[in-house]
Amino acid sequence: MELDSRWANIMAKLVDETAFRINKAIDYIDDNLHNKLCLKGLSDISCFSLHHFHRLFQTLTGQPPGFYIKRLRMKKAITLLCGRKSLPISQVSELCGYSTVSNFSKTFSEHFGVSPSSVKKKLNIGNIKDYNQIIHNELADSKLKDNLNCESLSRFHNSCCELLGDAVYDQLLSAPDIKTEEIGDISYMYSRHFGSYKPEDIRHFTARHFSYAHEIYKLFPETKMLGIFLDCPNFTPHEYCRYDAGITIPDGFEEFKLIGKRKIAAGLYATISLEIPLRLTRYIWCFFRAEWLPNTSYEVDYRPSFCEYMPIKDVPITEKLKVKFYLPVSAAK
DSSP states (O other), X not given: OOOOHHHHHHHXXXXXXXHHHHHHHHHHHHHTTTSXXXXXXXXXXXXXXXXXXXXXXXXXXXXXXXXXXXXHHHHHHHHHHHHXXXXXXXXXXXXXXXXXXXXXXXXXXXXXXXXXXXXXXHOOTTOHHHHHHHHHTTTTTSSHHHHOOHHHHHHHHHHHHHHHOHHHHHHHHOGGGOEEEEEOOEEEEEEXXXXXXXXXXXXXXXXXXXXXXXXXXXXXXXXXXXXXXXXXXXXXXXXXXXXXXXXXXXXXXXXXTTSEEEEEOOEEXXXXXXXXOGGGHHHHHHHIIIIIGXXXXXXXXXXXXXXXXXXXXXSOTTTOEEEEEEEEEEEOO
């Protein structure tokens, strides 16, 4: 496929070979938390020496790779323990890459200051009032408050109508507007943001992608703009959150060698389509988890949530746009 000079210049601005190579290792970690991971293997994936890999990984993510892997495993563990009550602890341990339940329990207890069984028994993200009360009272001496953002759900619960506005909130309360859909794998290329989901950061980051998405539409008229939330802010300290701004591409698309490419995993998703300001998108996830999910037979699955963004003609994207939300769910066993 031949690219004109204008298109080549646009894509050149996005290319950062170091970030591309480190992100290849990050993507491998995300896809293989249930398997044994070694730093030498990850450095080979990124085509850096072990020394340079360690240094560049920490520069990009703010964390040493060993700590990063442990933190992701702990995030996955507590997400499953709070949201997938049907899973036994032994299966959670296995899904998080631990060969024995005792090793898993020891690491979990050291990281959070509380045992996996206590979290599974006491914490249920579907009940926000009890969730926050337990963390701040029964489990106040644990390290949960240092490793979770439990306040965000509490703030939403107390002022959801004010945050969203009556019109959006009433639409969310209308059950027929929320559907469940089975979707297939979605291939996309991405730019990745590390750090807090501050509204101004995400607005700037997303606007940057809208600026060149129009060029991609010329190649692929059916392409879609996506926002992929690789970390749930409720279970990840803000400084460690990751966000992909993605553009869908056909399977097997091999142009732009230094642009990261990933897939959204096929599965069941709860969905709703809204026309809202970009700044309100983060509160929709809180509504899904805090108010919709507890009244269903579903559990949150451990796959990234994502949005599909569609501009409204003659309306600035910062003012309002069409957004379709996808929350990964599974049927409780």
